Each structure stands twice: as structure tokens, then as C-alpha cells.
Amino acid sequence: MDRPIDFSRPRWMLCGRCTRQWMVDLDWIDRWEQSRESCPDCGVTCETETGPRVTVAPDDPALRNAAERLPWFHTSTHPDWPAEHFAPEESLSAATKEMFEQNGSSVASWAERQRAKALHIGTYEAAVHNMLRRISDQGDRGKQFYLYRVRLTADITLRDSWIADPGGLVGDVPLTDVCPPGVLATRYRNDHEDPGGLSLALGRSAIASTQRISIPEAADRECDHLWVQTAVAELENAVPTRRAKAHDLVVPLAQQLPVNLRRQFSAAVAFDEDQDTEEWATYTNALVNMVTAPELILAALDQQPIRCL
Structure with missing residues (x-):
């Protein structure tokens, strides 16, 4: 469905x-x-x-019992999301661990709090919006992102009604705060990404399977190749700077997008003078396609193996 x-x-x-x-x-x-x-x-x-x-729209399909049969989505910089053995302390530097000790805190306690947080999945639109926001506003520029399509377990128990967005911009909320005993997932109104759409806060046990693609997923259409070739040629002959030309190329692309994505998109594809022009153009075009041609992305997901959790 x-x-x-x-x-x-x-x-x-x-x-x-x-x-x-x-x-x-x-x-x-x-x-x-x-x-x-x-x-x-x-x-x-x-x-x-x-x-x-x-x-929330009164006819949102996730309001009905169909919620467990719907595809849900998530973007992450982790290639194995959701990890079977999540060890957040492994990402901490020695200096950070030392700072914990100096402040009288425990790395182990911090890691346990991270593992206790709810996972978040939502609409395709929310997943793309989340990625653009993280790239533009949260220091994730240059990181490899992955798009996941998520299927829920057939016997999942959902909280009866949806709740207000519980997690703020970064979504940090303990699972027990949103999922009472016996509840595996809770629908909530997403206020920050795909506003008004329903997202889910849940634990790993509520997920049956995932499929994953790397972002960006380059399209193999003539119009995409033509835009990339034209952009590369203009950048290579740019006056006065390639950065200024890249900005000029991005402006009409951003205007194709909904108003609530334009700033994040423009920031996500900002050009650095030492960037490879073809890589930049391919990446920029692919990000536009995620919004304007989602059928290409879904088709790419269809070709990926199903990972059962």
C-alpha cells in the first residue's frame, strides 16, 4: 500500500x-x-x-488502521540504520570522553540514554526535508546520507491517537515518554518537516524490514545529463568566480521547489571553489529530483534488497 x-x-x-x-x-x-x-x-x-x-489532515491515511501497511521513510548518515548493536560511545573522541569524566559524568550512562531514545520515521517528504535541514543547519554538509524505506511489523500495536510533536528540531525523546507499556509506536504531528504530516516515534522492534539507497541517486534521463553538462560547461568558463556562477545556476532550481525547502536546498548545494564541477552538478541535480521526481527514487528503492530485522 x-x-x-x-x-x-x-x-x-x-x-x-x-x-x-x-x-x-x-x-x-x-x-x-x-x-x-x-x-x-x-x-x-x-x-x-x-x-x-x-x-493533521483529517483524511491522512496514517490515521486509519492502514498505518502499519504504509511505507515509511527515514534519512540517516548511518549505513546500518537501525543498528542491531547501537554503541554511540564509539563515536566519541578521547577528548570528549575525558571531558565527561572531568564533569563528573559517565560515558556509559550517556550511551544508555542515547539507546533509550525513540527512533523516528515519517513520510517521504519529511525524510527529504530532514536531510536538507541537517545538511544546511546541523553541520552534516559533506556527509554521505542514506534514504531508508521502512516496513512495520504486521502485529504492531499503535497508540490510539496521535500526539503533538514531542521532540523539537532534533527529535530527542525517550521512547518510554511517547510509547506507554504495550505500545510499540506512536503517531505524532510533525511540526518541523513536512508540517502537519504524521510521523512515528518507535522502537527498533516495531520495524520489520528496510530498503536503502545512497543519496544522491543519480538519474539516467536525457534531461538530467543535459543539465549537468550545461552546468559544468558554464562553471568551467565562469566569470568572475565559479561560486557566483553556481549560485546563478541554483536560483532557478530552488524556485522549482516548495517555499519551505528553498533555503535549505540552496545551502545544501552551496559551491566551494575547490569542488569538482561535475560532482557538484550531478549532486545538485539529484537533490532536485528527490523533490520533483520522487518516482525515480522509489524505483531505485524497488531494486534494493530487503533487509529483515
Whole structure:
């Protein structure tokens, strides 16, 4: 069972003051976040706690019992996510471990808290948005990312109703805080990526299988090859700098994307003067395709082996 992928789909708003619900587009939300829009009934803006907020669409397929049959997605820099034996302490430098000791903290206790955190999966749109945000805002530029398609166990027990986003921008929340005893996964309204879409907080035991591709997945279409070739030629002959030319090439690409992805995309593909021009152009084109041609990405996932957990 699949669900349509649409980064630009309308979103539902809910006013906390007058309870009005209505649909808007992403441009409206962009203006609303700048206090340039308000509730059409009571006039309250986003500046107050009771102001309008993006909410879950009443016809979201993940609200129904079909949630366990839907494909879910996740982006990660880990090639073995979710790891069977997660050892976060192995990523710490000797200096960091020493700092723990100097502060009277225990590396082992810290590692146990990391292992106790919930995993997060969501819509395809949320997974791509998360990756772009991490590259642009969280220091993950230059890292290899992977896209995972996730299937849940057939006998999974879901929390009865969805909850508000529990984890903030980085999603750090203990599993026991969101999944009561007997519950393996909890649906929550994602406020930061694919706003209003439902994501899942869950433990590893709720995942039946994954499929994985490396990002970017280069497309083999004539239009993609043509854009890459043209971009490389323009960069090689750029005046005054290749960075300025790369910026000019990125602007029309960013305009093809939804307004809530443009800044992160532009930051993610910012050009460094020492970069290989063909690698940059291929990477940039492939990131655009993840948003504008998701069918290519899903087809690539279809060709990957299924890893059963």
C-alpha cells in the first residue's frame, strides 16, 4: 500500500483561539510565519500561543488502521540504520570522553540514554526535508546520507491517537515518554518537516524490514545529463568566480521547489571553489529530483534488497 507524494499539497490549519479549521498552501504558511497572515475568523496571528497552527489532515491515511501497511521513510548518515548493536560511545573522541569524566559524568550512562531514545520515521517528504535541514543547519554538509524505506511489523500495536510533536528540531525523546507499556509506536504531528504530516516515534522492534539507497541517486534521463553538462560547461568558463556562477545556476532550481525547502536546498548545494564541477552538478541535480521526481527514487528503492530485522 502506497500513498501519494506531494511536497506542495495544501495543509490544514487549526486556530487555538476560535477552533476554526481551514486549508492553506505553503506560501500562506510562509507569510503566516512572518506574522503576515492570521485566522480568517478571529484575526489572531502566530505570535500568540493560541494562534493558528498546522494540524493533521483529517483524511491522512496514517490515521486509519492502514498505518502499519504504509511505507515509511527515514534519512540517516548511518549505513546500518537501525543498528542491531547501537554503541554511540564509539563515536566519541578521547577528548570528549575525558571531558565527561572531568564533569563528573559517565560515558556509559550517556550511551544508555542515547539507546533509550525513540527512533523516528515519517513520510517521504519529511525524510527529504530532514536531510536538507541537517545538511544546511546541523553541520552534516559533506556527509554521505542514506534514504531508508521502512516496513512495520504486521502485529504492531499503535497508540490510539496521535500526539503533538514531542521532540523539537532534533527529535530527542525517550521512547518510554511517547510509547506507554504495550505500545510499540506512536503517531505524532510533525511540526518541523513536512508540517502537519504524521510521523512515528518507535522502537527498533516495531520495524520489520528496510530498503536503502545512497543519496544522491543519480538519474539516467536525457534531461538530467543535459543539465549537468550545461552546468559544468558554464562553471568551467565562469566569470568572475565559479561560486557566483553556481549560485546563478541554483536560483532557478530552488524556485522549482516548495517555499519551505528553498533555503535549505540552496545551502545544501552551496559551491566551494575547490569542488569538482561535475560532482557538484550531478549532486545538485539529484537533490532536485528527490523533490520533483520522487518516482525515480522509489524505483531505485524497488531494486534494493530487503533487509529483515
